[in-house]
Amino acid sequence: MSAPSTDDFPLPPALRWLGYAAFWLAVGLILALAELQHYLRSGGLHPWEPFLWELSSTASTALLTLAIFGWHRRLFDGDHGVPARIAGHLAAAVLYVLAHSALMYTMRAVVYASVDVAYHPGHWLYILGYEGAKDLVSYVLIVAVCHGVLLVLRDRRQRADVARLNAELAAARIARLQEQIQPHFLFNTLNLVSSVMYEDVERADRILSELAELLRLSLEAGRSPQHSLREEMRLVAPFLSIMRQRFSGRLDAQVQISEEALRCEIPSLLLMAPIENAAKHGVAQTDQPVQLRIAAQVEAGVLSLSVSDSAGQVSRDSRPGGIGLSNTRERLVALHGDAASVSLAREDEATVFRIRMPAKVAA
Template identity: 30%
Template sequence: MTKKRIYWICQVGGWTALILSELAIYTLEGEVTTGDFFFALANILVCVLLTHFYRLIVREQNWVSLPVYQIALRVIISGLSLGLLMTLMNYPIDLKVLKDTFKSQPYIFFADWLSWSKSMFMWVLSYTVYHYVEHKLDAEIERILLKTSIKESEAKVLRSQLNPHFVFNALNSIRALVSEDPSKAQQGVTQLSNILRNSLLADRRKTVELREELKTVEDYLSLEKVRYEERLKADFHIDPKTVYLQVPPMMLQTLVENAIKHGVQKAMSGGFVQVTTFLEGDYVHIHIRNTGILAKKDSIDKQKEASGFGLENTERRLHLLYGEDAKFRIFQESEEVVRAEIIVPTQTEGVFKSGSSLSFSKLTSQTS
């Protein structure tokens, strides 16, 4: 049943029940003529028309968006005004029927006005309160949807970020391999293509399986290995129970890229990157250790300034996706080792494949 139909049922049914009940009480006190019955029907019609006119004004002027005190003032004035109109309409009939009563009780007019105003006020108040609450709920829903839309848009932008300097360096490395090692150059093009594809797909998916993210890291490190050769070593300690769990796309690659750019690259003799994952309760832990020194010990804000977009990207994405359930920190583990830690709630898509594991021997051989 539509709102419009419910409204008219309540309008006609409510006023009919009220006025006919008063007519029934009047019948018990004296004789009721056919004229009284038709006059009661006329009252019903006028009440419906007046209150419907009030409804049109409320909707046209959008009263429900006003402050509460302004709405309250309008409700009181409307109730008194509508009650006065009904009293004035009934006054000629009442004066004719109750002529002697009006002479002995001159204030009966105000009693009738108060009676009609009470009925009108109850209708006006009920209608206004209902639509005021409905308006507030709709506004809150719109606010939440808008906030969610903004967060989703921001998250898509963050997920699709890829450092253009990496692409530039990777293309230069592949160009150098074209004449030296064509097969390796071909492999490099495939790896770069995989990374770019995952970057483009990242804005369509909130999370991916950890194994997909590790494959992106594998391709990334393989391309970086062309530049750094023996100066770059990689080590992986992956818990097989974590490989099918969901993590934000391109996040791990961003942190590994940050580890190389601000750690291994600055070390005179090169360095290492170590990725470790394990389960602890209902959370998956991801640790990235690398050669490096923070701009200032125990200062993540300083590291953000030194690292550029990578760490800020990670922290904002985790907050948008998991809220307070996710944790991220980066700190100086030892004199020449930096560690970044990510803790996110465990999520899976489909049935967890127990006992399954990935082989990282190929990755280790390519990057160590």
């Protein structure tokens, strides 16, 4: 991975540069005010001089810090070894001392000349000796700060890359699970048709017509990983009709869904597996009438879905069993993580399959 660039900073460029300039101006003013006290006690005649000295120093440092950041960013790249980085910073430190002194004293000379005040900073060797030690310390501190900033930016980029890869993985995983669900309910429905056609040809014909409608709607739903609960119920309607035809009046299906819940977004084909499970482990296992209830409501930003039947049995480990219900759990976890939950339990003499997920209005 290459070293991060300044484009990785979270702030817009204008605010970024404004903040940078404000920081160095504040540093310069604080140093100038501290120097002003010493200057006045020493009998200085021009109170603006401490401000010129310190602000010219911080302005030069601010400009050169940008160059140091860019240089350290290049050395920070994985293509450079430790010896190359050390050599690069040693050379840059020498250049920093020379450039900082040149910029700083040039600014001061220009201002002194403009106000017609004599300015005698001394011989250039004296200047380098005086400023050099301080500038070397400043260079080390600047590099340390730059390195910390680059580490933060690299971590930010890595986190963004991981989040992107996780999103792509989740999308691929959801697509795989959805591909498993479609043939799953198709095969089960064909088995129902096969058993009915030997008992009642007209009923089998009606089921085949409804199956065709179910397949058409499921193909439409398969083009999108998510849709509204209202669209999901369009899929459920022919499926429930097939179930009623199959069980000859023993199935009493009731739907209780609020208007707010109908507008919520859910994974496509989410309810098919729980309804199949209720039919397989509930209605098909008894000769008595069975009530199947599909309910959904929104409370405190959470969409609660339930599919219950009055005859089903709960598996020993109290978890949804079979490929359909397992896929339901996996799809929800891939989309919402810990914010979604799936449960299967006996409640008030009924087997209830319950789904909870964040409520989000479908686009």
